[in-house]
Each structure stands twice: as structure tokens, then as C-alpha cells.
């Protein structure tokens with residue numbers, strides 16, 4: 559089982575600075591080893607904590623042309639819809655760095671706009687399979703599941719991660735790579751999401767969580783006192799929880815405050 563680290567920051571800005579350093583180090587490692595860096599984004603506040611990557615020394619030193627971008631979950635809507643995780647990431651991050659457009663793998667545009675969650679999930683899984691065949695995405699040992707280099711995740715106050723919500727069956731999917739939900743408790747209701755086996759095959763998983771609304775679920779996930787989806791997070795190499803003091807406020811005995 560991969561080690562689970564926690565780092566607690568005084569402010570969100572300090573978290574963003576360390577997140578940029580962590581991501582840039584992995585980018586350099588994977589670009590050197592494979593000439594490719596596969597990065598999976600989520601929606602929510604995470605994108606607003608990527609700002610430091612847009613500044614020196616990272617903006618000019620990262621090999622952006624080798625990045626390939628995927629989404630751990632996506633709301634089923636048009637790319638220009640205010641709910642879209644693609645739009646959120648594009649406006650706040652992707653439009654500001656020179657990642658080639660063909661390396662950005664968003665939900666199928668037409669199926670998203672139509673609101674067809676089931677087909678959009680199938681199409682996204684096909685897209686991942688194609689990228690495995692092209693050797694852009696690695697596979698995890700003999701399991702055949704895709705293995706991403708780095709996933710940047712967030713957690714909701716109920717302990718959900720990606721679009722795997724407590725009390726909903728998607729968390730139990732063991733075969734599919736991508737599934738869908740049409741009654742998400744967090745709006746909007748229609749979403750597609752990586753399944754737990756795919757999430758947990760990643761080499762490095764970062765879970766970035768801030769604010770006191772999340773504190774109970776942070777405690778539940780890290781101490782396993784209650785079963786919440788984010789408590790099932792693991793990885794091949796390492797999981798790191800990036801927390802601010804408010805999100806970590808219910809944890810006892812964690813003292814690694816930067």
C-alpha cells in the first residue's frame with residue numbers, strides 16, 4: 559500500500575506554492591523518464607490553487623509540450639457552460655500555458671452539450687483506451703487499468719472525490735474505467751467520473767482540501783472512523799494530502815505544518 563502523507567499549510571497561498579513545486583518535480587521526473595507527463599485534473603477549488611505554476615520559475619522551466627491533460631470527473635454539459643470543469647480549467651490554467659491543444663482530452667463536446675451522461679462516459683473510456691494504445695497512458699502492472707502519472711484531486715464536505723459520492727453505487731464499480739451519475743447530490747446532477755480502481759492506480763495522487771466545512775470528512779478519511787469515498791484513496795507510489803489548517807482542524811496529532 560502506498561504511503562499516505564499529510565502536509566498542513568497556514569494559508570492557501572503556501573499550499574499553492576508547495577503544490578507547484580511538487581507538480582514541477584514530477585513533471586521533470588516523468589518528462590525525463592518517458593518524454594510524457596500525464597496529469598489528471600478535477601473541478602472545484604483545485605484550479606484556483608494552480609496559480610503558482612503560471613509564474614517563474616515554473617512557467618518557463620516546465621516542459622509543457624510533454625503534458626497530457628485528462629479529467630477525473632466532468633459535468634455533462636457544453637464546454638462553454640459555467641458548470642464545465644473543462645471551462646474552469648481552461649479559463650484558469652490551460653489557456654495560460656503552452657500545452658498543445660491536441661494533448662487536452664475533454665469530455666466529448668456534442669455528448670456533453672446533449673446531456674448524454676452514459677454515452678459520454680463510454681466515449682471518454684474509449685478515449686483513454688486509445689491513449690493507452692498510443693503509449694501515452696501507461697497501464698498498471700498486469701491489471702490493464704490505465705496508470706496516470708499525477709492526479710490532482712479535491713474532496714467535498716461529504717467526503718466525495720471525483721464524482722464518487724457516499725451512498726451512491728459508482729464507488730463500487732470494479733470493471734469500467736469511466737462511469738456516470740445522473741443524480742449527483744452536488745449540482746449539476748449529470749456527471750462522468752473515473753472509477754475507484756482507475757483513481758487508485760495512479761502513480762501519485764494529490765488530494766488538496768481547504769476550509770472548515772471539509773474538516774469532519776478529512777478526519778473521517780484519514781482516520782477511517784467513517785467510510786467516505788476519499789478515505790479509499792490510495793496510489794501506486796504515494797498519496798499526499800495538502801491541507802490548510804481549517805481543513806485539518808479535526809485531526810489530532812498531525813504536526814507537519816510548513
Ligand SMILES: O=C(O)[C@H](O)[C@@H](O)[C@H](O)[C@H](O)COP(=O)(O)O
Pocket residue numbers: 600601602603604631632633643711712713714715718719720721744
Ligand atoms: O466536479 C467536481 O465537482 C469535482 O471534481 C469534485 O469532485 C471536487 O473536486 C470536489 O467537490 C471538491 O470541490 P471543492 O474544491 O470546490 O470543494
